[in-house]
Amino acid sequence: MATGAIGTNHQTVTTGANFIPEIWSDETIAAYKSNLVVANLVTRLNHKGKKGDTIHIPTPTRGSATAKAANTAVKIQGDTHGTTNLSIDKHYEYSVLIEDITEVQALSSLRKFYTDDAGYALAKQVDTDILDLTEGLQGGTVGGSAAAAWEKAYIGSGTTNYTGNSSNAADITDAGIRAMLLKLDDADVPMDNRSLVIPPICANDLLGINRFTEQQFIGSGDAIKTGKIGQIYGVDVYISSNCPTTTTATTATDRVGVLMHKDALALAEQVGVRSQTQYKQEWLGDLFTSDTIYGVGEMRNNAGLAFVVPGS
Numbered sequence: 001m002a003t004g005a006i007g008t009n010h011q012t013v014t015t016g017a018n019f020i021p022e023i024w025s026d027e028t029i030a031a032y033k034s035n036l037v038v039a040n041l042v043t044r045l046n047h048k049g050k051k052g053d054t055i056h057i058p059t060p061t062r063g064s065a066t067a068k069a070a071n072t073a074v075k076i077q078g079d080t081h082g083t084t085n086l087s088i089d090k091h092y093e094y095s096v097l098i099e100d101i102t103e104v105q106a107l108s109s110l111r112k113f114y115t116d117d118a119g120y121a122l123a124k125q126v127d128t129d130i131l132d133l134t135e136g137l138q139g140g141t142v143g144g145s146a147a148a149a150w151e152k153a154y155i156g157s158g159t160t161n162y163t164g165n166s167s168n169a170a171d172i173t174d175a176g177i178r179a180m181l182l183k184l185d186d187a188d189v190p191m192d193n194r195s196l197v198i199p200p201i202c203a204n205d206l207l208g209i210n211r212f213t214e215q216q217f218i219g220s221g222d223a224i225k226t227g228k229i230g231q232i233y234g235v236d237v238y239i240s241s242n243c244p245t246t247t248t249a250t251t252a253t254d255r256v257g258v259l260m261h262k263d264a265l266a267l268a269e270q271v272g273v274r275s276q277t278q279y280k281q282e283w284l285g286d287l288f289t290s291d292t293i294y295g296v297g298e299m300r301n302n303a304g305l306a307f308v309v310p311g312s
Helices: 022-035 100-105 109-139 174-186 200-206
Strands: 043-046 054-059 082-087 090-099 194-198 228-232 235-239 255-261 265-280 285-298 304-309
Touching: 022 109, 022 265, 090 100, 090 109, 100 285, 109 255, 109 265, 109 285, 109 304, 174 194, 174 255, 174 304, 194 200, 200 228, 200 235, 200 255, 200 304
Parallel strands: 043 265, 194 235
Antiparallel strands: 054 082, 082 285, 090 285, 194 255, 228 235, 255 304, 265 285
């Protein structure tokens, strides 16, 4: 027979909050998604729930049309197609242990801070790994020596290559954007799904370009896409404080932007952002951990290009 006053001493969602990890998970995933910029602009490969550490992506070779002559057989397309391998080799986590005394005395906003911070930290790491790959576009070497860093990148004012140690970085210009677009056009890169990702310093320069500020070139202002600040020549423009900084000793203030089609780079998620909590009696506290498993890789080398601008 049950005893005790009716309506008292019940376990509620408030008293049992430490055992409802979905709250942490939902809040972290929301923060993660709101902080992604570049990851939303590349090809996404869903590998969730699948085994293996490498994805083999078919890379077909384009055929060509052949004139048909009378009384002759057709030409059979016999190209050998290749593959692009994407390794899923990145596992990042964010953990914090909240002791009971902190849980009791701290405001509820403490949890909100950690879920937001976990989402931001993981999103920043994913974007960083993707942006680092842009050094390899147009035949560059990712993580090359200081003297050769970003040697296949262009400068913001035109088609001149960046010179690294003897920095020739230049502000982005209207002519520079058109020259970079022409580079993609000449490589038969599709017109749609192109993005221009710039460091914050470039936003000031873009405001001085009429084609960017004129209303008819700004576009619809789709605020759903994180970081989007406008459109120029039909290309969506995004701002990211996570854009790389050149690594040469004498030009550490130069910043890197990228113009790319979504097929230039790829992100494969094997385990999306997940959050878990566990009470640790030996520490008298709750252990909160968010983590993700993924891989990034280049798919089309000529479908994008990096450019370098002064950092100040």
